[in-house]
Amino acid sequence: MVAPTQTKMEEKKNGNNLLEVKGLKKFFPIQKGLLKRTVGHVKAVDDVSFFVRHGETLGLVGESGCGKSTAGRSIIRLYEPTEGQILFESRTLSADGNPKLVNLLDLNAAEMKQIRKEISMVFQDPINSLNPRMTVSDIVAEPMQIHGLYMGRETEEIIVRLLERVGLRPDHLRRYPHEFSGGQRQRIGIARALSLNPSLVICDEPVSALDVSIQAQTLNLLQDLQKDFNLSYIFVAHDLSVVEHISDRVAVMYVGKIAEIATAEELYSRPLHPYTEALLSSVPKPDPLYQSKRIVMQGDVADPSNPPSGCYFHPRCRYAEEVCKLKTPEIRELRPDHFVACHRAEELTLEGI
């Protein structure tokens, strides 16, 4: 069962993948007592595989606590992954100038530092992710200083251009983060993420804290920057309509596992996993005449330290059968570029949007 899936994934890789995550696991130990003995693990990310092509956006959605942010952070080893492979096409680590495929988990600290030039992050909270004692120009210049790329006046010009590109004025350079609105702060965060000319940007809920009109401005900016700099994004968010708008492909996560990955259009119109179907049906539509066909998911999200047997979603799934309680479903490609982890995916006809 496992082998064909693996080869399918391999085949895809031979296309033009910037990043490929294989069997990523991140378990947080639960320690108890005086001796801090490990009594269990929170399986935040549990055997997750996906890939990101050049210049595309992969959306990562799911309910809170499903491990989407942990997965994003594990990629640049902000959290040290427990197991798995993270293959990344690196420019800086190759000797001959051609991109070279490296496993990030095999790298030492010095090599990892080089990789952080190529993969950067934009965080959710624009207030806490900016140092309140640093000016905007310091914040944007800091990554360049750390990597020894700071060249005085020349760099200043780069920073000014970068800030203008994200919609800030040069006279903002000497100001502090508290002088800006939420949307402007997020722009500073984006400018900082782009200062080292990365190829992959991991956006962790970048618009969740923003007002609708500012959210639209920020999403447009991210799309423009993607075109201009040929960026790939991993876009972690819980808002399904935002993810649909920005993503080329979308991965749905549930309790540390990937339930389904497909192109945005396919996933939203023809979901194959009952969890995706239920999630889509819960989104309130901005249309007063819309008759909700909401599928009620019984109970709460499973506890990642003590997940149910078989398919983690089975206690809440209205299609669950005996096999779902016993066996963990493998993720497999059911339609071209459409992967799903559900025993009954073939026989079910699920409704999209």
Next chain:
Amino acid sequence: MSEPLIEVKDLHVEFDVRAGVVKAVDGLTMTINRGKTLGVIGESGCGKSVTARAILNMIPRPGKITQGEIIYHRRRGKDGQAGLDDIIDLSKTETDGKVIRSIRGGEIGMIFQEPMSSLTPVYTAGVHINEAVSLHHLTPVRKVGDQIAEQVAAHRNVTKEEAREIAIKMLRRVGIPKPDQRVDSYPHQLSGGQRQRVMIAIALSCEPAMLIADEPTTALDVSIEAQILDIMRELQETADMAIMFITHNLGVIASMAEEIVVMYMGKVVEQGKVLEIFRDPKHPYTQALLKSIPQLGKKKMGERLASISGMTPDPFNLPTGCVFHPRCPMFMPGRCDKVAPKWTQVAEGHYASCLLYEEA
């Protein structure tokens, strides 16, 4: 027919801070009818939460109601007739007086947003939790059940045992599993969605005539959000409760409200039935707001969102004329920046304040 419960007339709320005076609410008029849902939408800082607090007469200092009336039609007894209502101007009641205290929480309940970005980096997590929880009126060292029971006891004449029974009943009603055990849980033992449901249970335990829901589901996942909205709808039907629903989520408001008020910089810019607002928005701000949200299932590749240009203006230095004119796509030079628009009827029961609809 619709019978008014709260009438807000020409309300002005000002915050006199060192840098100047902020007009948080500037001449707001609206009516909340018995048993109906009024949706209030707008961006942060537009004065929607301040309006809600003004109704309960609990504007934080240095804010003050400087002008206007908030008429509350208080029903005498449970089976009282509309004609026998007491009419109370809530804005004139004493902030800490007996009258307003019996209304707050008892006759008008309120649910707050889960505090998400209000954390100060200099406090430990523990202090934060205490603070957040006390904002929620949930005290961490006391059981959830006791807190509901206390609310009931404060507003209804019941014994301790009866209050506990009511607490369990309320928890069951808001869909908390095993309510007879959960009643003895502390807030930290509950998930975010459950905590919000307890908040709703507290607000509803005294069968209020009106519920003010200030962004009640913003911090929750869609699946939990849908559950909470169902509970609110169901309780509204069974208890004939009015809801003032404040949100910036247009999807939520479309499914909840009968009537919508759109606010911008302390003013109502448009008001109408939910269908009219979504199908035929008149004010350029409402139009822009509706266009700026990505719609599910309507993806076009490479499509951009129509965003509103610029930012909300500096509250100390509001633009002249129409406050929206610097960002407005329909800006008419020489008029919009000079003349303040008047409240104009644009269709049956549909009002907007925009010079486009005023006769020159």
